[in-house]
Amino acid sequence: MLQPMTTVSCGVLVLIASTAVAQVAPPNGIRVSDVRHDALVHCTVVTQPGTVIDDATIVMKDGWIVAVGPAAATPIPAGATAHDCTGLTAYAGFIEPYLQVDTTAQARAAASQADAHWNPRVTPQVRVRDAQVPAASMRDALRDAGFCVAAAWPSTGAMRGSGAALTLAAEDTNVMWIGGDLGQVAAFDRFTPPEGQEPPFDSPRAVAYPASRMGAIALVRQVMRDAAWSRHADLAWMARPTGQEPPRASAAWAALAPCLPKSGARALPLVVECSDEHAVLHGKHLLDEAGWAGWCVASGLEFRELDAIVATRLPLVVPLDFAKAPDLANPRRADQISLRELGTWACSPMNPALLAERGATIALTTHRLKDRGDLHARLRTAVEHGLAADAALAALTTTPASLLGLGAMHGRIAPGSMANIVLMEGTLASKGAQVRRVWVAGRESIVKPKPVLPIDGGFVMTSGDRSVRGSIDLAKGTISLMKPPVEGAEAGSKAEFAKADKVDLGQRTISFVAPLGTIDAGVRVRMVGETDGRSIRIEGVTPSGARTVWTMVADATVPAPDAEAGAAARPADDGEPSDATVASKEDGATDPRHPAAMMLLRTAPFGDAGVRFERSTTGDRVPMAIERTVFRNATVWTSAAAGIIEGCDVLIDGGKVAAIGVKLAVPAGTKEVDCAGRHITPGLIDCHSHTGVLGEVNEWTQACTAEVGIGDVIDPTDINWYRQLAGGLTAANQLHGSANPIGGRNSVVKLKWGESASAFPVPDAKPGIKFALGENVVRPRDRYPDTRMGVEAYMRDRFRAAAEQRAALARWNALPGAERARTVPPQVDDELTVLGEILAGERVVHCHSYRQDEIVMLLDLADELGFRVATLQHILEGYKVADRIARHGAGASSFSDWWAYKMEVMDAVPHNGAVMAGQGVLTSFNSDSDELARRLNTEAAKACRYGGLEPGEALKFVTINPAIQLGIGHRTGSLEIGKDADLVVWTTDPLSSYAVCDQTWIEGVKRFDRAADRERRAQDASLRAQLLEAAFERGGMDQPPDKPESEGGGRRRGPTLLARMLDTREDAFWEMYRRGQDPAAVRSGECGCGAAMSIFGGGDQ
């Protein structure tokens, strides 16, 4: 009876058979015959989402379903045991797609193998099935919730290893691993020092890598590339094993081979565990780059980046771990809670519904739930928040089955499927629904049997001439007893009930303790009894041992006990977030989805200062309007040959500058903006920013980290973007920190607040990279380089290596096809590829530098090796060697007047910018600060004050000059016809301290408007007030989190690298909090490493 098994891979058959012979120990005694031939009769069967058979029979034999159908048409075969399932609904056993199994020991062992990957966080050779089978208690917890199968995954590292599916049998010997490996799991895990230890910041070793989000992404990317190379190299070598060295091998690369894309065969997926909503996008990016298949384990925060995440089409395994309401008992504590944090609380139960509604493929997981038994309560919450019940069922059955490649024999109740069945009382996700019986591979496990007693409701118990009345509630498991009427009480007065203690209602058994004043006026009486199916014979025993035998029978005349004394004074507190709203819904009242939360779901970014948007009928977001607009009668600072023009109009159309001139004639329908008395400048550009970098700004663990890129970790939700827009900033150069001589790649972005990360980068900006010289890079002790001399040698060596890699690849590529197939290809190191791009002129250098000697060193090296330094950053001694800088053609991007924060800046002068410009150096002023970036116009003014520059020339320090330095001068930085419509309307002369930015436009879209900002503020305040009120109403219902929210829980930086140090360094942040500062903010001169320095003890501020 195994015909449908033809579709099942033969591995499964072998395995199932093998359990019978190989895994069973020799019996200690005679054999036991295990009868596995059962029929579930009179149940309602949901064979798959949307398909229901009433009064059905399911026949199972030897672990497989052999027949399903209406009772009338489905005979019970001879020899099968029938189980009456009247009143129960049968679903396919649930599948838990993401059960994390502790593989710390396996990972450690794998990392110390001879052919291990150099990085201990890369252990794809770990196989979860080599670890211990998940403990019986874990299996019990899952099975009690209705799960029959779980996919187990390794827990440790960045590339963690392969997962496998198993049945959640009660007995260890009955657990079966189903099929082969399911795929690999990866996470953007970062270095965390061992418990109680400080990080090796003084002497970073490669072993600490990666210590940043971008580093973790780069590591995964390199490993994926290496795995592909390894297979390619092996094939080439095997084609001609003589005369060439066998390629390097690694257990890690070999383990990843099943995930490599190959034509005709199904590659195994790479599963990416996500710590926040951004990680889904990062995972998608990596998968696409390598052409791998995969899916994501979501964080539960996907609703905050819904459109971009839905657009990935990646299947998602979604947790039911909803955010908890903040504790608002202290009103001053409430002042600290952002709209984003409140909205996260209010919207998180909608996450599964929103994803499903937009067509995302979702499976549900109990991962992150403290108690997996909460599944059904959470499920109900999700359904009340809009998830269709069928979608919920699919997300527990068919979807995870197909995601895990188990679709043929799991997830449905059908002949040929494994006999995994969950029987529930009440339908899935309905109130009070309970799992009653679970069958795993044809073996029954009773979860919570319904009490079998002949009485459910009023009863009377009699003993001789005494009688006591009461009521039993089988569903709730409670018993109430009526107190005898008080003498003299008027007839018909309300009966008084008392609740019995220690109630235990079993299969034909009952016991409880009768309270004072019910059976006995003076003592509590213990009761215990059994039923014959019609009445209950029950014995009462007083504390002194006096025994009375009672007979209990149903009595319909007993009134229902009122809520006060009877059922329960308060609803069961299951810690489920929406309990209050659930009750009100069942009373026929409100939708639990708060209107303010619904409103927030139409703002981007989600939360504070979010831009409101509309959705089209198809559910897609309607993009921001690009309106043809003319700005009339302004003083226009063009930052171009036209100089400053008074009484001038600017026409923008299609996101570009269309015309500039006096009294422009414009097409009909053009929007007019009266700018009389106002000034218009190009959008300001910050050539040195660390705003909007997700996670750590420095990958400080190695001297060269060219493989990491800020572009991988753009955070479009950083509130500082909005604050900077309000200061007229339209573009920024997001840079890696300055902790290493060769840092990470930069990212040139426009501040498209309200869009997702992919909209931020300027597509045709010149690719760049951050280098650094001087004090910062030699700060780690015992790391080469430790001197300015060593920095020179180190850079030279890295570039030589890059040139060699480039040459080796060119040689290999030049081989004739047949020869190439037999020649081991050079292995590609991402780091050297990036440096090679610099040598090829495809990428430019932005170098943190202060002292004149190091500046000359770098320019000499650049001239010698033939690469281009686009900007020298900070460059506070640039005035000493301006002629040398001009000769190389490097730009200079300086602080206007910062100095004295360290030894190498003691010779800084505020005239620096003007002197360099005077020597022909293309010069800009930058912020390196989340705050200063809001005021770059007055920074430019300092070039007038100290350097005597003409105002128009000074403004260029923050407009066209940085634009040219970043390779975006052809499209922005000045107001010229055909360029991007990036402009700012100022209330007065932009170089004045009194200038306030009125409007900021990027590519024809108004991204900031002071008047609209006031309205938006009022709206935000109102939403915030509504949600605070709602959260306060919930106050005390949720346990306030005793630990901070996990990464992305409303704040932009996660507890990753810094996490462990914070245990000891919390004081430093506490002091900033005490002073009213945001510890995450980047400050001038710190170059993104200031915050880290204060934690690591490298600085003492």
Add this chain to the structure above:
Amino acid sequence: MKSIILSLSIGAVAHAQNATPPSPAPRQVGCIRNVIVHTMDPACTVIPDAAVVIGVDGRIDRIVPTAEAPVDGVLTFDGQGRHLWPGFISSATTMGLIEVQQVRATDDRTEVGPFHPEVEAWVAVNPDSDLLAVARANGILGALVFPQGGRVSGTASMVRLNGWDTHDLVLRKDSGVIVRWPATEPTVQWWTRSTPDDQQKRIDRELREVKEFFTRAKAYITARDAGSTQVDDLRFERLRPVLTGAAPIYLDASSAGQVASAVTWALAEGFKPVIVGGPGALEQADLLRAHDVPVIIVGVHRLPQWAHEPWDAPFTLPARLAEAGIRFSIATGDEPSNDRNLPHHAATAVAHGLPHDRAVASITRDAAMIAGVGDQLGSIVPGMRATVILCSGDPLDVRTPVEAAWIDGRRLDLSNHQTRMLEKYRRKYEEPAGR
């Protein structure tokens, strides 16, 4: 404009640390004539075409029309119709106590331990710090210097930025004692590891400790004054003027909760509180106004603390405090090397609603009054120190350089290490090409 600065500076000498000599004491009556005097008296009177006559004691003797200015035997400076303003005062700064932030050996800001009111700022203000000369060039002529760290950081001193030694510099040694008020609310952030309950315990402990310290100080003073044989405690001795209300107690407090907690306590103890911080002061405006508690706003150029605050909250704070009737001064809240940008903080407040007069006062007269030197500094009226700056326009605006400055009637040399380095390398570029 550069040429103006240089023409007013006395010959540049390339030395290492602050090589600019202090200005000599005047030996005769001085007169700054032909200027528009912005007196910054309470009415903010402006006197056009005036002459300020300065006595040999360095105090302003009288202000007369230029036509009536004395000439004979008088050292005269012709302002050529430019504007004369009181010199700026940097409040709550560490000017002089630190030179290079990342060089530990140059850092005298913080004493060891939680309670050290006995350390006085003026003792360690380095008269030859380059930072002083650089700040002075932008019109910062006085500084209320704060020791840092601990719970009771030390005693603030008012200094002027001209002199040979610390005695020359100091105007008031005991300008009050600084208490860094504990945080008052638990918080849950990405960086927190301790639980709110543990945080509350910490807060309770810290509040108890600071209050106990002052209770014990009072007990000590009582015992000493009763003539008992109580042994010396320098810490408590140093608190005497604060305990009697003769000197202010500077309460470094940011949030509304901290301000309420700190002020309520100080008033109950009979102290004279000044709030140092600002953001939370507005919510407690009623309390502050009722007891005339002033605020030193620590930085207009700062970020809002929380994402849901308006982006311009720190910019508009001075205007909102002014509307609420609170006295305040403006400080940079920044490293002392950036004190030269103090007027720009005040200007930003103007751009965001603060009346201009009030903004100037916040770094002149009001700052002097809060620091307890309102009878000497902060306005140009007879009897005050002749500590003034001259410029061609609005002194707050970033584009307006300071063209001349006087402290106690002594004309200052505005050159400094930076102008000298500039001069040095200017010569490099004057050399013929192709050396």
